[in-house]
Amino acid sequence: MIEEKDFILRxxxxxxxxxxxxxxxxxxxxxxxEQHSLEDINTALKSEFNLSIPEISExxxxxFLILIQNMNEDHLDKIITLVFNLIKKNRQYNGNLHLNESExxxxxxxxxxxxxxxxxxxxxxxxxxxxxxxxxx
Numbered sequence: 001m002i003e004e005k006d007f008i009l010r011x012x013x014x015x016x017x018x019x020x021x022x023x024x025x026x027x028x029x030x031x032x033x034e035q036h037s038l039e040d041i042n043t044a045l046k047s048e049f050n051l052s053i054p055e056i057s058e059x060x061x062x063x064f065l066i067l068i069q070n071m072n073e074d075h076l077d078k079i080i081t082l083v084f085n086l087i088k089k090n091r092q093y094n095g096n097l098h099l100n101e102s103e104x105x106x107x108x109x110x111x112x113x114x115x116x117x118x119x120x121x122x123x124x125x126x127x128x129x130x131x132x133x134x135x136x137x
Contacts, residue, residue: 019078026085057103083108
């Protein structure tokens with residue numbers, strides 16, 4: 001039983017580190033390499049969370065809620081940051097990342113709202129992200 005809990009904890013930590021690395025990858029985008037980096041991000045998200053950035057924007061709201069409602073809070077928080085940073089980069093590159101920005105904004109606000117309902121921890125950073133996204137919507 002203890003080994004099982006340790007394994008679960010290690011897996012949560014591993015996935016959290018993966019998401020942190022993906023966030024760093026977005027922050028380190030270079031203009032000539034962003035599509036390759038975006039493909040790497042989508043591959044990692046798909047293999048670990050069965051989700052990619054295009055799928056986040058394409059999936060229906062109800063199906064998306066079902067998909068994320070049981071997600072670990074730390075992972076959801078990191079995905080919120082990842083998507084927000086991608087939206088910022090897309091705006092910085094004048095849409096050159098070819099993201100469905102309006103749908104990603106809606107889904108990110110939805111993730112923030114869900115996480116605020118689930119979490120016992122208030123996050124000023126999340127509130128600032130939500131406010132910025134609402135201004136961009």
